Structure formats: C-alpha cells, structure tokens
Amino acid sequence: MSEIEQQFYRQLKNKVSERVRENHIVSSNRIEDWKGKDIEKLNIDLAERVKGRISEKWFYTHLKVENEKLPRIDMLDMLSEYVGFDNWLDFREKNKKAKKKSWGIIILAICVVMGITIWTSINLFGEAFKSDFTYQFCFVSEDNSELIGGQPIEIVMTNIGESPSVIKCDSTGCFSYVSDTSYIEFVVKMPYYYTETIKRNISKHKVKEVIKLKSDDYALMLHLFSTSKETDWDRRRNQLDQILSNNARIFEVLGKNEIGVEMYNKEDFIDKMTMPLSSLKNIKVLETVYENNLISMIRFKQE
Secondary structure, three states: OOHHHHHHHHHHHHHHHHHHHOOOOOOOOOHHHOOHHHHHHHHHHHHHHHOOOOOHHHHHHHOOOOOOOOOOHHHHHHHHHHOOOOOHHHHHHHHHHHHHHOOOHHHHHHHHHHHHHHHHHHHHHHHHHOOOEEEEEEEEEOOOOOEOOOOOOEEEEOOOOOOOEEEEOOOOOEEEEEEOOOEEEEEEEOOOEOOEEEEEEOEOOEOEEEEEEOEOHHHHHHHHHHHOOOOOHHHHHHHHHHHEEEEEEEEEEOOOOOOOEEEEOHHHHHHHHOOOOOOOOOEEEEEEEEEOOEEEEEEEEEO
C-alpha cells in the first residue's frame, strides 16, 4: 500500500482503539499490543454497534502488524462504520479534510500562492492546465431507456494502482466522480441487472454520460416465482431446472438477527421454491453468476 494509505490505516486503528476504550479497560492504548481479552472486548463492541466480528487470526494479521496490502474493503468499511463513518471512503475523505485544516497558516499561504499561479496560467494558456474534473454517470434500462432510480446501485471503483472503493448512486440513478486522470474503471452492481465493468477514457469536454444496463431476466424471474400464487408446481420445477446449472451454488444471506449464510444445491433450492408451504417467500436476488447461459451462482435474501 502507498504511504498515504498507510497513514489513513494507522488513523483508523487509532480510532478503533479509542472507541473500544470508551466502554472497556484494555491492556494498552496501542492496539498493536492487544491480546486475547482485548480482542474479545473489541468483538463485543463490534457486535453491538455494527453486527460484525473479527477473528484472532485476522487481528494478528492486519491490526497487530503492518502488511504490504490493505485488508479487504468490506473489513475496512466495517471498522470505519464502527468508529462513526459511513464506510472506508467516507473515513478517508473526512480525515483528509481534517488533515488539510490542521496544516495551518503556512500551508494556507502556499495554497493561495499556488492558486494565483494556476489562475494566471489558465488565463495565459487556456484550460490546458486544469487537472480535476467532476464527471457524472447515469444508468438507464436497456429495455426502455428510462433512468433506473429508486434502486440500490453500487459502484466499485477499480482504478489501476488504487484500492477498490465503493460509491452509492443517488435516488435518480446517477453518481458523480472527481478525477484527475484520463481513464477510469468501475463495476456497476444492482439487483436484477447484469453486473457490468465500465472502462472509459474520459475528457473534460464530455463530463456526463448515460450508460445502458441489461436486465437480468432470470434473476427477476426467481423473484416473481417467490411472490406469485402458483398452482402448477411441475411447470415451475421445469422452468427452474432450465435456468439453473446442475452444479449451481445458491446462498441465502440471513437476516439482521442471524449471522452467516445458508447454502443450497440445485435440487434443494427447487424443492423449496416449489413447495406450497415453502419458507422462501419474496426473495430479493443480490447477485447472479452465469456459465454457459445458465445460473451457476445465486446470492439472495428474504425480505
């Protein structure tokens, strides 16, 4: 990881230590010195505040010592949420702003001088020296070209040389991104649409783009199956058999009061989806993976 990432990660570890010490007595202020009982106190707090937990192995691997790579983004998001932020990106952005404010009058004076220099350069040589631009991407359905608003759309930024970061689209189905490079890459994830990887060479002359997403008809079919009042169960079984791979792996993400997932094979899943008294009602498909035009993996939860 870069030096900047190391600095932010050290800040996060210090914040985690401070948050634990608000309610518990630990052996040391330094999280790197903690052992079994201290780790358990951290887990108690994580469970109460963010419904999460870490293993001792993960603690010793990622919190007790410094690694060359950052932990997974979901773990960074959980720890950031635990110390009062929305996610890792939010933690970085707000701490970046706080750090800038602490630089003092000297840095402010330097910024003023740089600003005047840049302003003068722009006036002399045009806009060629501008570096940061805000780009907006909006998503529409390929079927009707209407904006996909009111649904959770997750954007995973995967720019080369940077750790992945997650951005949420607004209620209109759009998101904005500030970039100082001419290339960006991100993955679009949302229920009932295919996951898409978007790669763009961007330009200040085109700061807004509309991207069409293709609906995941099989995922939508599964949702409709779980909510409809079906009586022809043989027909339903045949339909499910036709869209699922024989080796399909199917995971049910458990609710807020339960931790973990339940796994089904193809036959078990079809049985549960076609029983009159089935416990699988009103399922929301979170993710699908395809192989040879058949569903090979499903993640879902019950609403």
